[in-house]
Amino acid sequence: MIKALLSLMVPCGSLLILSACQPDIPETIQQGMVYCAEGSPESFNPQRVTSGTTIDAISQQLYDRLLDIDPATGELLPALATAWHLSEDGKTYWFTLRSDVQFHHTAFFSPGRTLNADDVTFTFNRILQTEHPYHQVGGANYPYFQSVGWDSLVKAVVAENSTTVRFELARPDSSFLSNLATDFAAVLSAEYAKQLLQQGKPELLDQRPIGTGPFFFKEYKKDQFIRYYRHPEYWRGKTELTQLVFDLVPDNAKRMAKLLTHECDVVAYPRNAELKLITERPDVEVQSQTSMNVGFWAFNTKKAPFDNVLVRKALAYAINKDAILEAVYFGYADKAKTILPPTSWAFYHDLPEQQYDPVKAKELLAQAGFANGFRMDIWAMPVQRLYNPNALKMAELMQADLAKIGVRASIVSFEWNSFRRKLSEFEHDSVLIGWSADNADPDNFFRPLLSCSAAESGSNRANWCDPNFDNLINQALLTADVKQRRSFYLTAQLYLDEQMPLVSIAHSKRFQAKSINVTGVTINPYGGISMARARKSL
Amino acid sequence: MMLHYFLRRAFLIGFVFVALTVLAFSLSYLFPGDVLTNVSGLSSIQPEQQQNLIQYYALDQSLLQQYIAYLNRILDGEWGLSFSSQQPVLSEIIAVFPATLELASYALLLSFVLGIPLGLFAAVKADSFLGKLISAITLVAYSIPIFWWALLLIMLFSLTLGVLPTAGRINVLFDIPTTTGFMLPDIWLSDIAYKAEATQDALRHLLLPAVVLATYPTTVMIRFTRDSMLAVLEQSYIKTARAKGLSRAQVLYHHGLRNALLPVIRQIGLQFSTLITLAMITEVIFSWPGIGQWLLDSIYQRNYPAIQGGLLVVSCLVIVVNMLTEILHTLFNPLARKA
Numbered sequence: 001m002i003k004a005l006l007s008l009m010v011p012c013g014s015l016l017i018l019s020a021c022q023p024d025i026p027e028t029i030q031q032g033m034v035y036c037a038e039g040s041p042e043s044f045n046p047q048r049v050t051s052g053t054t055i056d057a058i059s060q061q062l063y064d065r066l067l068d069i070d071p072a073t074g075e076l077l078p079a080l081a082t083a084w085h086l087s088e089d090g091k092t093y094w095f096t097l098r099s100d101v102q103f104h105h106t107a108f109f110s111p112g113r114t115l116n117a118d119d120v121t122f123t124f125n126r127i128l129q130t131e132h133p134y135h136q137v138g139g140a141n142y143p144y145f146q147s148v149g150w151d152s153l154v155k156a157v158v159a160e161n162s163t164t165v166r167f168e169l170a171r172p173d174s175s176f177l178s179n180l181a182t183d184f185a186a187v188l189s190a191e192y193a194k195q196l197l198q199q200g201k202p203e204l205l206d207q208r209p210i211g212t213g214p215f216f217f218k219e220y221k222k223d224q225f226i227r228y229y230r231h232p233e234y235w236r237g238k239t240e241l242t243q244l245v246f247d248l249v250p251d252n253a254k255r256m257a258k259l260l261t262h263e264c265d266v267v268a269y270p271r272n273a274e275l276k277l278i279t280e281r282p283d284v285e286v287q288s289q290t291s292m293n294v295g296f297w298a299f300n301t302k303k304a305p306f307d308n309v310l311v312r313k314a315l316a317y318a319i320n321k322d323a324i325l326e327a328v329y330f331g332y333a334d335k336a337k338t339i340l341p342p343t344s345w346a347f348y349h350d351l352p353e354q355q356y357d358p359v360k361a362k363e364l365l366a367q368a369g370f371a372n373g374f375r376m377d378i379w380a381m382p383v384q385r386l387y388n389p390n391a392l393k394m395a396e397l398m399q400a401d402l403a404k405i406g407v408r409a410s411i412v413s414f415e416w417n418s419f420r421r422k423l424s425e426f427e428h429d430s431v432l433i434g435w436s437a438d439n440a441d442p443d444n445f446f447r448p449l450l451s452c453s454a455a456e457s458g459s460n461r462a463n464w465c466d467p468n469f470d471n472l473i474n475q476a477l478l479t480a481d482v483k484q485r486r487s488f489y490l491t492a493q494l495y496l497d498e499q500m501p502l503v504s505i506a507h508s509k510r511f512q513a514k515s516i517n518v519t520g521v522t523i524n525p526y527g528g529i530s531m532a533r534a535r536k537s538l
Numbered sequence: 539m540m541l542h543y544f545l546r547r548a549f550l551i552g553f554v555f556v557a558l559t560v561l562a563f564s565l566s567y568l569f570p571g572d573v574l575t576n577v578s579g580l581s582s583i584q585p586e587q588q589q590n591l592i593q594y595y596a597l598d599q600s601l602l603q604q605y606i607a608y609l610n611r612i613l614d615g616e617w618g619l620s621f622s623s624q625q626p627v628l629s630e631i632i633a634v635f636p637a638t639l640e641l642a643s644y645a646l647l648l649s650f651v652l653g654i655p656l657g658l659f660a661a662v663k664a665d666s667f668l669g670k671l672i673s674a675i676t677l678v679a680y681s682i683p684i685f686w687w688a689l690l691l692i693m694l695f696s697l698t699l700g701v702l703p704t705a706g707r708i709n710v711l712f713d714i715p716t717t718t719g720f721m722l723p724d725i726w727l728s729d730i731a732y733k734a735e736a737t738q739d740a741l742r743h744l745l746l747p748a749v750v751l752a753t754y755p756t757t758v759m760i761r762f763t764r765d766s767m768l769a770v771l772e773q774s775y776i777k778t779a780r781a782k783g784l785s786r787a788q789v790l791y792h793h794g795l796r797n798a799l800l801p802v803i804r805q806i807g808l809q810f811s812t813l814i815t816l817a818m819i820t821e822v823i824f825s826w827p828g829i830g831q832w833l834l835d836s837i838y839q840r841n842y843p844a845i846q847g848g849l850l851v852v853s854c855l856v857i858v859v860n861m862l863t864e865i866l867h868t869l870f871n872p873l874a875r876k877a
Contacts, residue, residue: 026732032711218713222623223835224827225710245710254825257704261696 028229032243033518033534036255036264040223040248043138044209046186047127050143052386052436052528055183056268057246060530061228062104063186063211064235066095066120067177071524074345074440076181080115080212081165090172090480095120097163102233103189104216108208112191115212117159122190124157124167134193137202144184144438147448147459148175174480178441183527186211214239214532223248240520240535259284259513265536266514266521268529272330272389278513288332289523291510292437294339294445295387297378297398298461298502299430305374306429312500314364315430318405319398320356321505328394329506336504338493339435339445343525345482346442346489351497361405373406379423379431380413386508387434394432394505424458431461440526442489446473450501462501469495543868547861554857562850563608569842573597577608579619579627579843612850618843620836627847631829635851636719637707638828642817644744645751646806653756654802657763661798662790664768672760680757684816688750688823695746705825708740747824754816755809762805767798800871807863811856 041054046063049055066081078084081095101115126134127142128151145151153176156168169176179185192210196202209217212235215228226246230239247264249255252271258264260281270278270286279286299306299315306312321335337354340347365371378398380391388394395411402409414422423431437444447454452470454460469492476488510523520533566576574583577595592598596607611617617627656672663669695702707721708714714736717727721744725736770776771794779789818830825831829848836844 028713029709029711029732029735034710221827222625227710227713243711243713247706247710249705249825254705257692257697261700261704263703263705263709 028242030538031241031536032245033241033265033531033536034245034247034263035266035529035531036247036249036258036268038252038255038268039250041220041226043206044217044220045188045206046184047123047142047145047188048138048206050147050184050438055528057226057528058209059183059186059528060213060524060532061215061244062209062213062217063188064101064213065181065183065185065187066097067181069178069181069440069524069526071522071526074343074526076177079181080120080187084177086480090478091169093167093169093176094160095165095167097165098235099163101212101235102231103192103212104210104231105233106208106210106216106218109189109192109195109210111189111210115187115189116162117165118162118190119187120165121157121159122193123186123188124154126188128154128157133197134202134205138206144182145179148179149453150179172478172480174477174485175439175441175443178439178444182439184438215241215244236532239532241531244531244534256513259515262515265518266512266534268512269386270511270513272332272511275330275332275511283516284513285516286511286513287521287523288509288511289525290334290341290343290507291386291523292341292343292440292444292525293387293434293508294336294341294504295333295385295432295434295506295508296336296339296502296504297430297432299500300426300428301462301464301501302426303429303463305368305370308368309499310364310368311370314361314368314370314405315402315407316354316500316503317357317361317364318401318407319503319505320401321354322356323401324394324397325506327397328388328390329508332511333506333508336506338496339449339502339504340442340489340493341437341507344440344442344445346486346493348490348493351493354497354503358401358404365405365407370406373408375408375410376402377412377429378409379419379428380411381416381431381433382413382419383416385434385436386510387436387506388432389508391432398432423461426458426463428461433461438527442485443473443477446489446492450496464499464501466495466499466501469499544865547865551857551861555854558850558853558857559609559612560605562846563605565842565846565849569845571842576842576846577618579621579624617847620844621841622836622839622844627843630832630844631847631851633716633719634827634829634832637721637826638814638817638821638830640720640722641744641747641751641820641826641828642813644748645817646755646813648748648752649755649759652752653759654763654799656756657760658767658790658795658798660760660764661767661771664764673764676757676760679753680761682753684750684754684819685823687753688746688820691746691750692823702746703743704746707743707826708736709743712736712739747820747826750823751813751817751820755813758805758809759802762802763798766801767794770794770798773797796870800867803863803870804867807860807867810859810863814852814856 037053037057039053041057042049042051043054044058044062046055046059064080066079068077068079070077080098080101082098083096085094097115097117097120099114103111103115105111125132127145129135153169153171153173154167155170158166158168160166188205189210193205196204214231214234214236216231218227218229220226225248228244230242232238249258255264255267256270256274259267275286278284299312301307325331325333325335334342337351338348365373378395380395381388384390392411392413399409399411413419422428435445435449448459450460450462450464450469451473452465455463455465472488472492472495476485479485512523514521517537518534519537520535521529521531524530566573569576574588574591574595574597578591583591596604615628619625620627620630623630660669660672692704696704714721714724714730715728717724721740722737725733725740730736776789776793779793817828818834820826821828821830822834829852833845833848833852836848
């Protein structure tokens with residue numbers, strides 16, 4: 001140990017802190033990257049989670065999916081599946097798998113074979129078959145697949161031969177392929193699962209992951225860091241980075257400090273208020289991407305007076321969205337016309353924009369019989385989310401706007417868990433909340449937010465169940481023809497604009513900050529971050 | 539004589555330990571929520587498990603028997619599960635504790651190396667400009683709130699000058715296998731090829747937290763050494779020694795130092811609990827993954843089994859250190875042994 005000390009003293013002189021002294025650092029460090037994330041992962045299996053923090057950290061790094069989404073166009077691309085086709089009736093899908101895909105070779109698992117159809121059937125049967133040995137492991141909780149109704153949609157997943165998998169559906173569903181391309185549909189190793197079962201430790205499948213992705217898992221120190229190394233036999237070719245570390249820094253200010261001292265190469269979610277400060281630095285850079293999300297103000301449409309469409313429209317006219325965008329999003333968001341973001345292929349470009357018009361609002365209120373206004377609650381969510389970074393501030397601005405048309409609003413907030421519980425019991429008058437999409441399919445906005453089944457399950461914050469609207473979005477799913485689907489969705493958007501169960505406010509951009517010498521880290525509008533193409537110039 | 543003294547100390551420490559465990563044990567009842575959940579740390583208890591667990595934790599028996607069962611579990615290393623991670627509390631403590639010990643001992647070492655010589659100097663040259671300067675700086679440093687001081691140092695050395703890192707024990711890209719849990723020994727014990735670089739990086743990470751944490755004990759050390767030395771120098775035996783013709787250095791070394799440092803040793807024990815408290819704050823500021831940060835997180839998450847275990851370990855540490863310094867003090871001071 002004295003030798004070690006001496007060997008560092010001699011070349012660097014006695015001043016340890018002298019940064020000019022650059023010793024010969026090995027490649028795993030020089031070509032290693034530190035991504036500073038905002039929180040710890042809940043699991044290492046994407047099937048088991050919906051939180052964006054976890055998906056960012058695990059999904060694209062460790063796993064591959066059958067299909068990928070082209071981040072630029074939103075189109076589906078081949079990934080583990082080289083080709084796929086659909087039966088005439090739209091109820092059976094066949095996928096042809098790549099035969100050269102290697103699983104991770106780690107300290108705890110040595111794969112005996114390449115990827116085959118068994119891995120795919122294992123992955124999805126775990127979710128679908130209640131008697132599957134892994135189904136109950138960790139509590140039978142597969143939130144994404146449950147929310148899109150896979151248990152009733154997918155009847156069977158069958159391996160026809162080692163490279164062909166067949167999915168049998170109960171009904172045609174044009175969002176099926178998009179769901180397979182989400183970050184949640186990662187393909188696991190059946191061989192590893194079998195080995196764990198024999199060892200009697202099936203729960204390790206979700207804690208010590210084996211996948212086919214560009215990096216393999218080395219270690220996870222809770223609340224400290226996750227360490228990945230490069231997968232040397234990655235089927236797309238090995239990555240430039242030799243090591244990838246997710247440094248877990250929940251504190252915004254600390255994450256920012258670590259970026260400025262270059263302890264982090266890439267930083268997730270810099271605060272909007274600090275973006276200007278960062279952009280002034282020459283050694284760091286801010287990237288932004290319009291993300292697939294929407295922040296909105298939903299009315300409880302089963303409660304008077306919000307069951308009156310005139311009242312809902314009046315309230316929509318009363319809100320000054322431009323002021324909100326400036327004060328809450330610091331201008332880093334697009335004003336929303338409808339719940340779909342403009343980057344979606346089903347977005348209605350010619351939809352008239354909701355104007356800020358207090359006079360018109362007052363007229364409408366008078367027509368509805370509320371010439372003297374009324375009292376109402378605005379529920380503001382207590383946490384910061386991408387789609388709404390500061391709901392309380394937004395509520396205060398809206399309170400002032402509403403006062404101008406004689407509506408006296410009070411602001412209500414609870415702790416986040418009770419807030420969501422009370423919301424799903426529809427105790428609110430109106431609520432400021434939002435939604436982030438998981439895939440490029442427009443159905444991912446309409447169905448979970450405004451369908452009748454969502455009103456039953458409680459995720460429809462407007463408590464709005466309209467058979468006409470449900471009909472439109474259901475028909476859109478039955479056809480695979482994009483033009484036809486688009487026309488259904490345009491009608492649906494127009495209908496929403498007439499009925500106004502919620503007021504869409506903004507589509508926030510997602511930001512990340514990075515050192516100037518880091519390239520190839522782009523924000524994916526449809527899901528988790530991918531570090532596969534990242535590189536660091538020295 | 540000495541044996542008697544040690545026995546008395548051992549008895550005392552046993553008594554304190556009982557008092558501590560009684561407190562920790564009663565926390566399971568004092569914390570809100572179900573006692574069984576608080577004791578076991580299991581987040582979801584199935585109805586069919588419940589009876590077994592109640593028997594296992596002796597919850598159906600008298601409080602005294604429950605306490606004895608608790609003591610047995612503590613000694614067996616069964617400290618329950620942490621609510622947040624569902625991992626054994628003891629293994630989590632073992633994982634984080636060395637980091638705190640490492641930081642605290644470097645800070646303590648720093649405060650010795652700086653504090654005692656500076657204090658002696660300030661006493662011997664009490665009327666000189668330097669002596670007064672040391673006293674003044676000490677007073678300022680003693681009064682600075684530690685979190686503010688830490689932020690100042692981070693602003694200067696990390697954000698403005700960019701020479702020191704702001705957080706952690708080592709650059710996360712260095713893959714150092716955990717053997718002892720102490721960073722520097724772990725680096726030297728590992729078989730990595732870049733030991734020198736890793737050591738340098740670990741020292742750079744250590745520097746700011748150690749300086750911040752050492753600030754308070756150093757000032758205490760300077761003030762105490764100075765005051766105690768001044769008091770000793772006033773004693774008549776010093777004057778006698780000088781009158782005998784001994785040189786100033788001889789007097790200082792043979793008669794002054796030993797007598798002056800005695801109360802200082804005792805101070806270490808007394809200041810140790812403050813040091814641990816300050817270490818917790820330092821850990822949070824510098825994201826140092828030690829028991830302080832872990833305990834504060836646990837308190838924030840209302841993770842009762844973890845709070846219980848953490849308090850027990852931290853207070854035992856403080857008591858043991860107190861006791862050790864007492865014993866040291868006694869060994870150096872024949873007068874105390876008689877008392």
